[in-house]
Every structure is written in structure tokens, then in C-alpha cells.
Amino acid sequence: MSSARFAALASRVARGVSRLEREEICCGDLTLQQFDTLRALRDAGPLTLGAAARALGIDLSTASRNLALLVKGGYLKRSRGKEDARQVSFALSKKGTGCLDSLCCDERMVFAAVFARVPPEHRAGVVEALEVLATALTEQPAAEPAAPRCAPGKTCG
Numbered sequence: 001m002s003s004a005r006f007a008a009l010a011s012r013v014a015r016g017v018s019r020l021e022r023e024e025i026c027c028g029d030l031t032l033q034q035f036d037t038l039r040a041l042r043d044a045g046p047l048t049l050g051a052a053a054r055a056l057g058i059d060l061s062t063a064s065r066n067l068a069l070l071v072k073g074g075y076l077k078r079s080r081g082k083e084d085a086r087q088v089s090f091a092l093s094k095k096g097t098g099c100l101d102s103l104c105c106d107e108r109m110v111f112a113a114v115f116a117r118v119p120p121e122h123r124a125g126v127v128e129a130l131e132v133l134a135t136a137l138t139e140q141p142a143a144e145p146a147a148p149r150c151a152p153g154k155t156c157g
Helices: 003-025 032-044 049-056 060-072 094-117 120-138
Strands: 076-080 088-092
Touching: 003 094, 032 049, 032 060, 032 088, 032 094, 049 060, 049 088, 060 076, 060 088, 088 094
Parallel strands: none
Antiparallel strands: 076 088
């Protein structure tokens, strides 16, 4: 298989998952990024602004804006450090936990429906391929030469 075909298929899958997340999973007044923020806080426990930004792979200003909106909406609670009052951490509130539980349930149901549409004889292979792809997307690459980048409007060769 060529890398061009892989790129086309990976983009198609990413767009499909993004559409499912926007249209069928995330609802109400939360954006998908805010949903991811709630999930990161559930998984890691209380986080500072910097730790939240690193966990989400976003810049500090975006993390700050998302955290402030989630606090304002009652999804998170903010607390000052006991030893250093300048340090602020964020944790899920009762409302945030309930919302996250509901959205994660919706997410599982949506993806279960997609999985049910995969022919039974291909399910194990699809899961294995997704595990390999997820690992490739999240592991740090070894020092490799950077892939060529195309200028806008130009075709990569």
C-alpha cells in the first residue's frame, strides 16, 4: 500500500470520527476540546494550568480559556495550593463528573454502533490495526529526517 493511500484513508477516518464526535457525542454547551479537558482531569486528577495544557497538547492561552469557561459553567472547581497560594489547580465538580459520565456513555454507544457495522469477520483485524495506528500516532518518533512539506498550492512528489 502506498503512503498516499494510507494518508487518504487516515484523513477519511479522522474526518469521520471528528464528525461523530461533533454531531453525536458532544452536546449542550461543551465543545469537543472542553469534553477532552474534562476527560483529562478525570484521568489525571486535579491539574494546574500548565499540566492541563501539556496533557491536552494545547497552548497555555487555549487551556486557560477552556478552563475558565468550564469553571464559569460549573463543570470544574478551582482551588489554591495549600503551600503556595499562587498555584491554582482545577478538578472536576459534581456537574462536570455527571456530564462527563453522560458524554462518555454516549461515546461508547456511538462507537459500538459503528463497530456493529464492521463485518464480523473483519472486526479483530480492524481493532488490531487501530491499536497499531494509535501507537504510531502517540509514540515519539526516533530521530528521523522530517517528511517533505509541500508549499500551499504545490504537489508533493
